[in-house]
Amino acid sequence: MRKEKCRDLELIPPLNEIKAMFFDMDDTLVKYREPVMAGFNSIKESFPELENAIVEDMMDQFRELFSYEAVLNREVSYREDISIRLSRILNDLGMDADDEKLHFSSVFWRAFWKKRRMVDGAKDILQLCRNMNIPVAVITNGNPQIQFRTMIRLKLHDYIDVILTPRTIDEVKPNNSLFHKAMNIFDIGPEGVVMIGDSFSADMVGAMNAGIIPVWLNISGNDRPEDGEVAEISSLCELVDLIRKGDDKDE
Numbered sequence: 179m180r181k182e183k184c185r186d187l188e189l190i191p192p193l194n195e196i197k198a199m200f201f202d203m204d205d206t207l208v209k210y211r212e213p214v215m216a217g218f219n220s221i222k223e224s225f226p227e228l229e230n231a232i233v234e235d236m237m238d239q240f241r242e243l244f245s246y247e248a249v250l251n252r253e254v255s256y257r258e259d260i261s262i263r264l265s266r267i268l269n270d271l272g273m274d275a276d277d278e279k280l281h282f283s284s285v286f287w288r289a290f291w292k293k294r295r296m297v298d299g300a301k302d303i304l305q306l307c308r309n310m311n312i313p314v315a316v317i318t319n320g321n322p323q324i325q326f327r328t329m330i331r332l333k334l335h336d337y338i339d340v341i342l343t344p345r346t347i348d349e350v351k352p353n354n355s356l357f358h359k360a361m362n363i364f365d366i367g368p369e370g371v372v373m374i375g376d377s378f379s380a381d382m383v384g385a386m387n388a389g390i391i392p393v394w395l396n397i398s399g400n401d402r403p404e405d406g407e408v409a410e411i412s413s414l415c416e417l418v419d420l421i422r423k424g425d426d427k428d429e
């Protein structure tokens with residue numbers, strides 16, 4: 179029997195009850211998968227020997243080669259980290275990648291930054307928080323240097339009060355110390371704090387561990403990987419409508 183999809187939207191408080199909003203960065207506020215894919219497509223187009231390479235496979239390998247330890251231990255810069263991963267992938271595809279290191283890195287980054295844009299609705303929800311004086315924190319497991327550069331390029335400092343990365347806190351989600359650190363900075367408890375993110379295992383499990391309200395941004399309509407009291411939205415625009423409506427109802 180097909181189960182009616184339960185989205186637990188009643189967990190999302192109305193605007194006037196929200197004390198703070200925490201957001202994940204990659205593929206929640208700012209596009210990540212699309213820029214990475216554009217980077218690989220661009221490399222593939224630049225090198226005829228990669229004609230038969232499958233971009234999805236390259237992206238899977240790119241993800242698997244990522245090491246949190248390297249980022250946390252400050253062993254490599256993000257440019258080095260990505261250059262090392264790209265070399266590994268291209269060497270596995272039969273290229274002598276070390277010879278072309280500078281070239282393919284610049285091809286990748288040009289395409290990446292061109293597509294590194296806000297997710298639909300992100301500006302609206304951030305603007306709403308600004309207008310209502312709701313404090314905003316970004317809690318990200320992404321590479322700190324890329325995230326700070328993203329903040330500058332997209333002028334996110336106007337909307338985000340605090341950004342916590344693995345380098346500022348030496349932990350990654352779902353560890354709840356990141357969430358507690360953000361609550362301490364804003365001097366608030368977990369009540370009325372909402373965490374919005376696209377990763378169930380990192381963002382939602384982390385929020386549940388910290389006792390704050392988890393809102394899963396599930397743009398692709400995936401099945402829930404595990405049970406839990408988690409509200410589920412299909413876009414940030416939907417979230418804006420929901421919290422606005424909730425607020426009207428209360429007046």
Ligand SMILES: [Mg+2]
Nearest residue numbers: 202204205376
């Ligand atoms: Mg994410």
